[in-house]
Structures are given as C-alpha cells and as structure tokens.
Amino acid sequence: MKFPYQTSQFLQQQVSFAQWQQQVALYRDFFISQPQQRWLIFFEDSYQFTCYFFALIAANKQVILPPNGQPLQIVQCMEHADIFLGELSGLNNTDTSSDYLTFNLSQLEDDIKQPVDLTNNPLSFDKHCQLVFFTSGSSGQAKAIEKTFEQLIIEVEQLELTFAKLLDTKQSNSSVPVVMATVSHQHIYGLLFKVLWPIWSGRDLYLKTFAYPEHLVHEIKQHPKTNIWLISSPAYYHRLLADNVLVEVKEQLQALFSSGGPLNSEAAIAIKDSLLKSPIEVFGSTETGGIAWRQRATAQDDVWHVFSGITCKSSHDEQCLAILSPYVDASTWYQTQDRVELIDKQRFKLLGRADRIVKIEEKRCSLDEIGLRLGEHPWVEQAFVLVIDAQGHRRTLAAVVELTTTGKEVFAASSKFTFDKQLKAHLKQYFEAIVVPRKFRYLDCLPYNSQGKLNKKQLETLFD
C-alpha cells in the first residue's frame, strides 16, 4: 500500500508532505536495521508521532499503542513489546524506565544527513502489518486489541466516502479543509480521524494539542477563510456549553466530529444552535472501530446510520447488536454488548449496554434505562446507576446524580431525605420499588475521563 495523495501540509510545523516523507523514510531505514519486532510507541507530540508511526509501519514492525504515558501503564504494555520508542513527560517521580529497553532517540537525530531516494525506494506499507491498541476494560486491567494496517485504511477510506461528499456540498467555496483535533492520536479515534484520514486523503493537518478551546480559537483566527474540521470528544463539547468561545469562529467550522462516549442530546442541539451545525457523532469502540454515525437535527433525533460496508443484526432475546465489519473481520460476526432496536438494515436506535442489565432479587432491569429515566426529571441533568453489594445487606441500586440549576436550588432548600424521596417517586412511575435506587449521591458533574468513560470503581467508593 502507498499514499494515494501527495499533497498534505503539516501547517503548524510548516512541513510539506515531501519533506515529511523524507523524515519517515530515514527513520524507516534505521528501524529496518533494528532486531526488535514489537515496538511500543508513545509521544505527546502528534507530529513526531506521525513520523515514527509511519516509519515503523513502513519497516513492517508491530506497532503497539499505550493509551497514555503513565509510567506504570507503560510497564504493563511492555509485556507485549520488545522495545519502547517515545518520550514520557517529566512527571517521572516513579522512574520505571530501567525495567524495559528504551530506544535511544538521539541515534536517529544524528543520522539525518542525506535525503533518501524515494523514487527507487518509495514508502510502502504491508497491509498485514500489525497494530495493538489497549482499551481500559471495566475490570481495570487494560485489554489488548489487534488490528492490521489494512483494516485502519479500509475504515479511513469509508470515512472519506461517507463524509467528504456530505461536507463538501454544504460549502460553496471549496477550499480544502484543515483538520484540527483536541483528542490524542494514541487512541483509535484520534489515530483514524486526526492522523490517518487527513494524511490518506491529502488534507492539511494542524497537529498541535489544544488544551483549551481558547487556544483553538486563537489558532483558527490565524488562518482566516480556512475551513476547519474539528476532531473532538464529548468531554470537550459538554464543557463548551457553559462558555462557547468557538462562536467567534463558527463560520470557519465546517465539521465537528465527536466520538469516544455519548454526547448529550442537549449539548448536541445547543452546539447546533450556536455553531450552526450539530456535531457528527461516531459510535464504535476500539474493538469494532466505527459502526455508525449521526448528526442530530433535533434532540429527539436518535437514529444511528450504519457505515456502508458493515452489516448489522440484532439477537432476538437481548437485542444485542452483532456486526460483520471489514474493520474487524469481514467474514465472522462480531457480537457487541450494545442493545439496539434495528429500524432497517442501515439504521438503529441504541437501547443501552447489555452488560448494564442486572438482576435485583430476580427482577431484571437496565441500569442505563433507570439512569435515562432519572435524567428526565427536571432536577436531574444526568445520572449514572450502579449496583451496590454492601456487606451484610442485600444487593441494591444506587444513583450518582448531576443536578440541574433548578435541582440544586431545590436541594439546598430541602433535606436530602425528602429530595431523594421525590426522585424515587419519579422513578416509581416506571419501575417496581425493588429496582428503584435506594442511595443517591449528588456531584457537580459526573467524573467522565477524557475518553468519555466513567470510572465505575471510583463511583462505587462514593457509597462505601
């Protein structure tokens, strides 16, 4: 496989695609000479990452991507790797680097002297080249997920097919959009949307990490008249609600992408109202890659569109979604734990996670459904329901609740007992008393991490 387009610019670094390829080819030639096969790679800097990443793939090494650069995370992931390539940020009070082999980056810097002859020795990639991702399993132990380079590229080509036309027809001035991102390239969503897709489709990249939306606005203003595709996550969009600084550059924001976790319908619509377009939400996981997408027109619009090339079915008993996807395995059904209502072959509604269905005293209930019902109460912004197995007491449900402004006012003016009681009364309209949460905790906001996931263990400790 070779790069289909040769036009990308790395705007922040002011590097052309040709210059970038030189860098990649130099690294490739060095990596080919190295005996190690399995390379764990971590860089904070996305530009550096792209150079080393493509060089390793071109050298046909197995590329292993840790979800973050925390010292112990790296140690854990090194069980799957022969050598570590990368830079860990300064917070190494626990220096664990002596526990594993680290590639000495200065060897490379010294070597860059003469250009590589790309005409006779072009960059090419073995489609079977292997990558390993990690997903934080709910048990706490990171789980390794294997992919081939070809699977990622098939997905990237599908993204182009699905979205390029949709987005380009909306804008009359057809300047090529620049891709900017707030998410990390170390995760599959960031790797696909912020790195592989623009490079593979010849779009310009602005590779820089934006910690605050203000920084993003500043950079966008430096490139007036340029259309921007923003690759971001619910954690980021939800925080825009209080103070949406992106309004200043809304004319330039041609597309907003969101993935990694659920985006509130209220947030999606508020963004649509203020930025003129609602985010394109992508539903999937590290294991499955993208499965479906949607761009809400209204808060009630909850239909997901399956990417073409993926076949769906749902089981009769639990309505769990199964997919035949070229991003996973085109010939074997992959069973998800997501419950769906299939509307037709290419559309579904999500009903919640099957592993969030529990039995309380023989009563089956969906924790997500109870959480969603709680969220309908005017006092409740959102809620997460979990199972508590207290010692010496029966298994019961508990709810961690984020209150609305009204909710906070009422809470301040009443006792927790009567407040809890009214939320319980609301739920009893739908559920039997047995599955109504008995314990409530109120937080300013639910502690979603930057990947849009909630740490269940942490939430459980609220009830100890």
Next chain:
Amino acid sequence: MNALSEEVKQLIIDTLDLEDIEPADIDYEDALFVDGLGLDSIDALELGVAIKKAYDVKIDNNSEDSKKHFYSVKTLCEFIAANRG
C-alpha cells in the same frame, strides 16, 4: 408506646440500611410500603425477620393481617405490644 416506636423506627433504619434518615423522619402513622417510606417487598421480608427476632413475635399466616400489622410504625407497635413474648 413512645419508647417502642423510637426503637422500631431505629430497627427499620438499621435493618434496611436506610440513608440520610432520622427516626424523626419516619411518620408514626404513614404507610411504610409503596407510598410513604417507599419500602419494597424485599424490605418487608427483611423487616419481618428483624421484628420477629427482636420482639419474639410470630408473623400471622394470614397475609391480610400481616399487611395491616406492617402498615405503619403505629400498627407495628400495636402488633408487637399485643404479641411479644
């Protein structure tokens, strides 16, 4: 009766691991189940066992009677007072 009702209220709270609630929050005459305190059928079972143990009373075979006895703190206290061993 007053001391007993305080005791019963505390027993309910402890047995059922109720949170953020003082004996004073439990109304003497209000329904314990469904509406009122909103206890469920498993709570009824657990409370039944606890009351039996604490006061050595026998729960009626007649479910209608039990329902009446377990209706409120007041009815529970009357039941205990009349049947305790």
